[in-house]
Amino acid sequence: MSLKRILSGMRPTGKLHLGNLHGALQNWIDLQNSGKYECFYFVADWHAITSEYSSTENIKENIINMVIAWVSAGLDPQKSTLFVQSAVKEHAELFLLLSMITPLAWLERNPTYKEMKAELSNKDLSTFGFLGYPVLQAADIIMYKAYGVPVGIDQLPHVELTREIARRFNFLYKEIFPVPEPLLTSVPKLLGIDGRKMSKSYDNSIYIGDRGKVLQHKISSMFTDPQRMRKSDPGNPEICNVFTFHGLYSSQEKVKEIDIECRKAGIGCTDCKKMLAKRVAEELNPVHERMDYYMSHMDEINSIIEEGNKKARKIAQQTMNEVRAAVNI
Ligand code: TRP
Numbered sequence: 001m002s003l004k005r006i007l008s009g010m011r012p013t014g015k016l017h018l019g020n021l022h023g024a025l026q027n028w029i030d031l032q033n034s035g036k037y038e039c040f041y042f043v044a045d046w047h048a049i050t051s052e053y054s055s056t057e058n059i060k061e062n063i064i065n066m067v068i069a070w071v072s073a074g075l076d077p078q079k080s081t082l083f084v085q086s087a088v089k090e091h092a093e094l095f096l097l098l099s100m101i102t103p104l105a106w107l108e109r110n111p112t113y114k115e116m117k118a119e120l121s122n123k124d125l126s127t128f129g130f131l132g133y134p135v136l137q138a139a140d141i142i143m144y145k146a147y148g149v150p151v152g153i154d155q156l157p158h159v160e161l162t163r164e165i166a167r168r169f170n171f172l173y174k175e176i177f178p179v180p181e182p183l184l185t186s187v188p189k190l191l192g193i194d195g196r197k198m199s200k201s202y203d204n205s206i207y208i209g210d211r212g213k214v215l216q217h218k219i220s221s222m223f224t225d226p227q228r229m230r231k232s233d234p235g236n237p238e239i240c241n242v243f244t245f246h247g248l249y250s251s252q253e254k255v256k257e258i259d260i261e262c263r264k265a266g267i268g269c270t271d272c273k274k275m276l277a278k279r280v281a282e283e284l285n286p287v288h289e290r291m292d293y294y295m296s297h298m299d300e301i302n303s304i305i306e307e308g309n310k311k312a313r314k315i316a317q318q319t320m321n322e323v324r325a326a327v328n329i
């Protein structure tokens, strides 16, 4: 029996933070370890260029660092195929052919497109490439005839568009592509240290690679329950980001204890954060050790990527043979 194939990608726009780790990446690792799927995970470097086209100087470094973070966190190249989008040129060819059959209106009404354009108003995103972002994503997905696409809720419109594009191709030419299912990832709501959404652009992130003094300092400066001014005031863990982190890093008993003690001012925020900092450091320690290892064994990372690229390319070449035949080109 062959396993169902799933595929997902991440844009290499910088260091991964704990939001990325507990959102997408941990889910990828769990899917890999479930043994139920054949997993393809890739670095979407062309997608990164859609918005970062004016500053591409760090992209190579970002790709490598992203793969280092993946394998250090638990993606296993023996189990999952890890590759880089731009190394599989077939993605560009399929993107081009899909762009021929995708109505402009489908792209213009895409809510993610409108939102991102408004959010990144400091960049000029009135480009052909940015509008076509979901067409490239559709090519990524259907190239591998993926059954499922693990994504966060923000990516649902893109998977929906992929489904429509796949159906349109099948209708116009030949039934080649399965229509992929979104596999929704539930993302724990981790905020940045200032209480806003954790984001590189807000400079409020705790990165997977943070350790020692940097890590301790970030955790000690985390916003807590804003109503709790003094240690003698009772707190409300429900609205405290530190408590959310404890939920991910501390034992159930510890979490319960903090919940009770916080509400009756039996524990102060400084101590609560110290406990958290200790747990996060313990948890990230093995990840950091692996990161250090790979940093000094770049050849291993390069061969992981090269192997993955080869496997991906083989499938992409087969698909493109079918596609060219169907399109009569
Ligand atoms: N757009 C996705 C994101 O920003 C990245 C991505 C590109 C992707 N191609 C994909 C995700 C294919 C899933 C499948 O997160």
Ligand code: SF4
Pocket: 224, 225, 228, 235, 236, 237, 240, 241, 242, 243, 258, 262, 263, 267, 268, 269, 270, 272, 273
């Ligand atoms: Fe948050 Fe802990 Fe302070 Fe309670 S004691 S408000 S859970 S940091």
